[in-house]
Amino acid sequence: MNTVHQSVSLKPSCVVGIGASAGGLEALQQFLTFLPSNTGMAFVIIQHLAPDHKSMLAGILEKYSAMPVTEIRDGMTIERNHVYMIPPRYNVEIEEDVLHLKEYDLGIINHPIDIFFRSLAAAYENRAVAVILSGTGSDGTSGIRSIKEQNGVIIVQTPESAKFDGMPRNAIATGFVDMVQNPDSIAKEMAHIAASIIESNSRFLLSDQDLMSQIFSILRNVTNINYAYYKQTTILRRIERRLVITHSRNLNEYVTYLNNNPEEAKTLAKEVLIGVTSFFRDSEYFDVLKETVIKHILRSSPREKQIRVWVAGCSTGEEAYSIAILFAEAMEELGFRRDIKIFATDLESDSIASAVRGVYSDNIIEDVSVTRLSKYFTRKGNKYVIHHDIRQMIIFAQHNIFQDPPFGRLDLISCRNVLIYFQTVLQRNLFAIFHKALNDQGYLFLGRSESVIDYDEIFRGVCANEKIFIHNIAGKAPVHEHFAYTMPSFENMLEPIPIQETEDDAEVKHKSAELDTSVLEALMPACVLVNEKNELVRSYGDCSQFLSIPSGDATLDIFMLIRPDLRIAVSTVLKDSREKDEKVSYENVPVRLSENPEHIAIVAQPILDRHGLKTNFTGIAFLRGNAELSGNVEEYRIDTAASKRISDLEQELRLTKDDLRQTVTELESVNAELQAANEELLTANEELQSSNEELQSVNEELYTVNSEYQSKVNELASVNDDMANFLSTTLVGILMVDKELKIRKYTEYISTEFNLADQDIGRSLRYITFNFTTVDLMQQCSQVLSTMDPIEQHCASIAGKTYLIRIAPYLSQEGGKLEKADGADVRDQMTTLQGLVLTFVDTTKQIxxxxxxxxxxxxxxxxxxxxxxxxxxxxxxxxxxxxxxxxxxxxxxxxxxxxxxxxxxxxxxxxxxxSSDYLVGLIEEILETSRINAGKIVITSSAVREETVIGSVQTIIEEQMRSAGLHFSVNISGSQNRYVLMDVPHVERVLLNLLSNGIKYTPRGGEVSFNAEVRYANNCAQYTYTIRDTGVGITDSFKQKMFLPFEQDIREGDLHDGAGLGLYICRQLVELMGGSIECESSIGKGSIFTVRLSYSLATEEQIALSAHRAETYEDQVLYGKNILVVDDNRINAEVIIKNLNTKGIHAELASDGQEAVDMFLARGPYHYQAILMDLMMPVKSGEEATTEIRHLPLEDASTIPVIGLTADVTEGVEERCREAGMNSFISKPVESEKLFYMLAELFQKKEQGEQ
Amino acid sequence: MDVLFSELKAWGADTDSAVRLVLGDKGFYYEKLSEFGELKETELLKEALEDKDYNRAFRIAHDLKGVTVTLGLMPLHYAAAAVTEDLREGHHEDLFRDMEILLGEEAAFLKILSRRAV
Incomplete structure (x- = not known):
């Protein structure tokens, strides 16, 4: 259960996907530096990486984040407050809270950011956050659509701050971006987003209808659109997201913000209307649409009839263009063309503006097949522009479906993913509109999750799965309220963008030419200049009687312009002149220019240029009257001319036919070649595009690798600086040489003994002089090179200094090649000898x-x-x-x-x-002092109620106070009487000593108080004991030395006795227990002694042990006993005492037999309950001491259990022990279980004996 | 610390028993090993032998034997036991050899201790 609970708690509140490419490292460093480490979010960095290069990014970025930065492994569970880094050669996807890696194909264009964002949107929905940082290209642009669809947050780095602004700009162009900020601001925004997203789930449970009405009212004022019938959940989701972005804490605050910021109302309106669309969204639906609907419409429509389509809610135009493409494809497949008119409308003006442009980012390759891309789009940079033919089919317009009159006589309405924004009442109205607008048997195409609700009799399913319905005009429409239309808004209709024609350069007209023309116009007969195509180029003189403009299309053909009765004559003379390449004149050509018929002459002459060269022009002059003709003058005979003309025309027709046949053949051949060439070019173009994208991708990867190297280079430079500073400032002489003893590096300090300069680097050490004569450096260097064992040696320089010289091998770690073993990279480490390091430490002063x-x-x-x-x-x-x-x-x-x-x-x-009692007391103090100084006092703590010691001290001292005629008070404050670990005898000793002093130095009738104040901290009870008296006080001179041994405050008439060791012992004991003691005193007023001691709070086990709740009888018997351990070896004794303490046994230590006898005697009868006696000891052996103890005049001297300890298990030991009076013996090492058993048995026997 | 114990084991010490003896308190055990390393009891033993004060020598050797078995330093324990027996039996002719062994084992122990100081 715990594990499950823990794993839940580690889940991130939301996941932030960060897409970056070229220039991303810098942005990421900035982002991570300012990113709080406790947002509860998880961060997944998708950086374009070189596939064959081991990424160092995780290592580099780790330095900028307090959170752990981990390279992603397949199947890794994502945790909050962690940063994850994409590994090279893999795409990352997230499913629930697990990251999956997929190796991508190096041969195709890869968009890892889009892939991750799409999976992030699916897994985390509105808890997904997408961040796009610096990079070229458009990776991420498609992915943020999915994020937007799920109402996630999208933040993009400002293009100005990005090193490469391609990715940020493309993302911004989608219109889906919520915030555009610098990386540091994005990082700071994260904490707010995390908090807002967590809150948002519950925020609208208490949504206020009044506030919502206010919002609708504001939106209506700004956009003239009533959103009241739009789906509340959709609008709430958008508002919820806007709350996050505008830092509003609740709906009320947001309404205030809306009122104060009209721009926000526009943004919200745009957000509500924003449609996430794509080309051929649900491509299988579009396939069915083409085959079932579009082809049927095309086939069944009369040739001259215009096919009308309405794409309602077209957003940025993808859907409209998709349908236009389908029509184009279907017409091509069916082998005929029809007039297609697609009306594409949307409420949102920016979307329509974007649709009109028909320019899309290269991400559409994911939705549009390569064939369609090459056929219907033109690539410009990293954009795709829709072809003119497709564009021409569509009319885009801003249009409110419910307010503006609908389009009529439609064959198809596509209205996809629009209904989902409307409540049922609006949906019904929309179907009523479609009912009016569609022709009978027209088609309606809806979105994947949309249906015709009550209009199922009117719109019957054709392909129910694909949401295609056929219009049955005779169907029964449901009765409901209809909205009235308002002002039509077709004035905003946007026509296709005109393609700008290229203007011809203006002709340069010279003034002289103008004069020439004027003269000729005035004086010349009617003349025309025609080109080889028989087109009139220029006319001279008055040609009005010979030329006229025919009705119909404008033309320059001379035969169309010339009078009909002159056509044959002109054509004949023109042909003759061209054939003969000379001037030909026909005279007596009949013509009726006025009422009377007359004869004119027609002259045709090829025109030469100023250099006399032939031109394509032929001049024709019409001469009236008796003009004198020269050159080839022929009599014009109409019949001859006509038959000649017919013959010429027949000949020309034959030739033309032949030419035409040949031309057709050639054209067919050329056409076939061109088609082949075109296909090749298309293929080549695709390959080039692909190569170009690969190159771009490689370039980005190289940039990333370069950034990583740059970062490492900076680190190396820093390390080098450290090294250089170290070498130049260290007071140790260091000399580095290579294997041939050539100098590589040295410290300045070495130059005191070596004659070295910078130019000596590279020279062999053999040629350098130095001041060490007592050591053969070269020989020792050779030795270290061969053995690789360092040498250390002291030697003196000529200058009289002594040095410690160390010669050690210079080893370098060289990495082997990368190998993959069990999925982990392994780097072989090889150590190779590169030279030597000679270290010279000046030891003169040290010596x-x-x-x-x-x-x-x-x-x-x-x-x-x-x-x-x-x-x-x-x-x-x-x-x-x-x-x-x-x-x-x-x-x-x-x-x-x-x-x-x-x-x-x-x-x-x-x-x-x-007197003798006084002397014994004195001796005791001296002996105790001696034991303290010898370190023989051991502090052993056991768990007791903290007030126990105060109670026992009070009991002992109260009687003495009464006897001395003193007022005595005890006060405890702050105590919870908990179990603490305390060395009770020693604490008692200190407190009793100080209180006894109080009695001793306070005159009868005076007061002595004993206060204990407790504070609990750090698992300890911190005690301040205060002993206050109203006695004689202490002189200042004595205060300085009162805690020193054998010091007494002796004043005139003083009757007080003692050796001056009491306070000394007190202080020693307090310090041994880790406490402090101090004194304040005034002569005649009294003294205050303050003792501070800290006791650890006892654990349950320690309490259980001390509370006598031991499980075994043995434990019960042993607990609380006081044992004298006698051993001259302190280590052995401490091991035994450690074991004894575990059973709650208090132990005191004597280091030889004599001391044991003394302590036994001094402590008095029944102080100890047993003695552990080592046999072999200095001063007095264990056997001797035991014998002596057994003969002491104390009540328990003969009965106290004594156990011998010995490492000597030779024969007769047991007998010796018995003879000495020991009860038993135990061999070393002393096994605790054996010892406890033996002790328990002895205690039990003794108890039974006493009974 | 575990590396030290491993090396001591390889040398012949019974660290497992010794750690058990101090109730599994490895820190305490290490502390006592370090204290023992600083005792220089063998030097005192050598001095006593040089002074031909065999009683003192016996007491020191015996003490050494006791503490080394407590600490599980078996090679030292065996060597100290041999010296103890030489002194107890009066086989003074073997003392030099057994002292050499004792000093050798002590040097080995100190080397391990200094190399793996925690």
Missing amino acids: DDQEQIEEIARALRKAVRTGQEKENFLSQMSHDMRTPMTAISGLTELTLKDASISDSVRDNLEKIKM
């Missing part, structure tokens, strides 16, 4: 210092020895004194019990007892 240190150490050792000797003396003396003093005290007490002694003797004995 001098070393000598000084040794001298100081000698002095210190001597002082310590003296101190130790002094302490040993005191300790030894105390040992020696304690036994007789104890005996004196004991014997005195015995004697005092004798009733027969006299009063004076009793008085003396009491004084002896008091």
Whole structure:
């Protein structure tokens, strides 16, 4: 269950796909730098990468993000606050929360960003965020359509900030983009988007109808469109997205924003109307449409009839163009043409403007087949432009279906994915409109998820699956309210963009030519100049009687312009003149220019240029009257001329026929060749386009690789700088040489002993002089080169300095080739010897210092020895004194019990007892001090209720306070009386000591208070104990030394006794427990001692152990016992004590037999419940000590269990132990279970014995 | 730390038992090993032998034998036991050889300890 819960919690709130290409690295670095690391989103970076190049991007980008940056592995589960990086050669898709990798085919154009965005939209719907950063091309443009369709957020880098603006600009051109910002702003926006998307799911549960009405009202004012009958969910989804973009926290805020920003109302209206469309969307539906509907319409329509189609809600025109293409294809396949008129309308003006242009990004290759692309589009740069023929079929117009009158007499209406925006009431109206607009048996083509609701009798399914319906005009229409049309809006109809004709250059007319013309016009007879095509080029003189403009199409053909009665004559003379290439004149040509018939002469002459060369022009002059003719003058006879003319025409016709036949043959051949060539060109063109795209793609990849290298180069430069600075500033001489001992690098510092300069780099070390005469450097270098073992040696330079020289091999790690093993890249590492590194460390000062240190150490050792000797003396003396003093005290007490002694003797004995008790106390303190100094006091903590110690201290001291006539108060604040780990005896000892001092130094009637204040922090109980008295106070001079051993504040008349060790012991114990002690005091006012100690809170196990809830009887028996461990080897003793502590056994340590005897005696009867005694010890062996203890005058001396410890398991050990008075023995290493068992058994026996 | 224990095992130590003896507290065990490494008991033993103070030597060797078995340093333990027996039995002629072994094992132990200091 936990695992499931954990995996749910790791899921991202939404996933951000980031598409980048050339120049993307810089944008990504900027983006990640400013990206918060706790948005709860996951980020997937789809960067165009070179397929054969191992990407370093993850490593580079990691430095810019606090989130982990991971290269994607197939099947990886996506987690929140993680960045994922596409690997080279793969496309990434996301399904639920798992990333899948698919290797792509290197031979085809790949759009990894589109692929990922589409899968992201499907998987995360409105929780998908698409970001497009720098890059060329249009990858991502198609993908954001899917994101938009699912109401996701789309953010694009500003083209100005992008290194390459192709991808951002193409994305912006779609009109789907929500925000255009710089990468840093996009990053900062992420946290807001994440929060808004999480909130949005619940935000509209409380949607307010009043506010919605306000929004509709605003939209109506701005767009003149009533959105009230549009689907609320669609509008709400758009509003929801706008809330995110405008940073509005709720609908109320958004309405205010709308009121203040008219532009936002336009944007929202546009968002509501925005249609996501594509060419041949649901291509199988379009195939059926073409075969079933379009071909049927074409076949059944009369030739002269115009076929009318209405594409309602055409958005950016893809659907209209798709239908036009289908008509073009169908007509081609059927082998005839028809007049097609497609009316494509939309409410949104920007969409219509875009549709009119007919220019689309290269992403349409995913929707449009290569054949259609080459046939109906022209590629311009990275855009596709629709062909003129297709464009001509369509009339685009901004049109409101419900307000503007519909188109009529239609054969087909395509209205796809429009109904989904409307509520049922609007849908019914729309069908009523279509009912009026469509011809009977006309067709209606709807979107994949749309239906004809109540109009199923009017629109009957032809291909129900493909949503194609046929119009049955006789069907019964349902009754409902109809909307009235308003002003028609066809004034906005947009005609196809006219293709600009190329203007001919204006003719240059010279003034002289104009004069010439005027003269000729005035003086010349009527003349015309014709070209080889018999076209009139120019006329001179008054030709009005000979030429006239015929009705019909305008023409320059001279035979059409010339008077009919002169046609034969002119054609004959023209032909003659051309054939003979000379001037030919016909005279007496009859003509009726006026009422009376008359004869004129016609002269035809080929025209030469100014150089006398032949031109294509022939001049024809019409001469009236008796003009004198020269040259070839023939009498014009109409019959001869006519028969000649007929013969000529027949000849010409024959020739023309032959020519025509030949031309047709040639044309057919050429046509076939051209067709073949055209196909080849088409293929070549496609290949070139493909190659071009590949090159572009490779170029982008190279750019990315280059950026990565650039980044690495910068890192290397930085490392080099570090290295150079290190080498120039280090106070260690470093010399690097290659295998031939040629110098590669050196530090400045080395030049103090080597005569080196920069020009010596590359020279062999053999030729460099240096100041070391006592060492053969060359020989040692050779040795290290051969053995590869470093050498270290001390040597002195001529200058008197000493150095530590180290010669070590210079090894380089060389990577082997990349291999794939189990899907992981493996890089072989080979170490090769490249040369040597010689290090010279100046040890002159170090050696001098070393000598000084040794001298100081000698002095210190001597002082310590003296101190130790002094302490040993005191300790030894105390040992020696304690036994007789104890005996004196004991014997005195015995004697005092004798009733027969006299009063004076009793008085003396009491004084002896008091003095001896004082001396024993003094000796105890000295011995304890000695143990502290020798580090023999071990702090052992066990779990106790924290107030326990305060209670026990209070109980002990209260009686003494009363006896001393003092007012005593105890106060605890902040305590929760929890279980803490505390060394109770030592804490008690400290507190009792301080309180005893209070009693000692406070006059009768005074006050002593004991406060304990607790704070809990860091799993500890932090205690501040305050012991306050109203006593005599402490002098300032004594305050300085009050915690030193054997220091006492002795004042006149002072009756207080002691050795001056109490406070010293207190401080030592407090410090051993990790605490502190301090004192404030004023003479005559009293003193305040503050002790601060911190106790760890006990764990359940520790409490269980201490609370005597042990599972075994053995544990119960052992818990809380106090054992004296006697072993001269501290390590062994500590191991034993560690084991004892686990059972809640308190242990004290004595380091030899004598100390054990002393401690046993000093602690008094029943202080210890057992003794673990090592046999072999200095001063006094374990056997001797046990024997002595057994004879001490203490009640438990003979009964306390003593267990011998020995590493010696030779024969007779057991007997020796028994003889010495030990109960048992155990061999080393001391196994805890064995020891516990033995102890428990002994305790039990002892208990039974006592009973 | 585990590398140190592995190397000690390879040398002959019974670190598993020793760690068990200190209730699995590897940190404590390592601490005690380090303390033992600084004790220089063999030097004291050598001095005692040089002074021909065989009683002192016996006590030190015996102590060494005890602590090394606690710490599972078996090669040292066996060597210390041999020296203890030489002294107990009065076989002083074997002392030099057994001391050499002891010192050799101690050097080996110290080398491992210094190389793998945690």
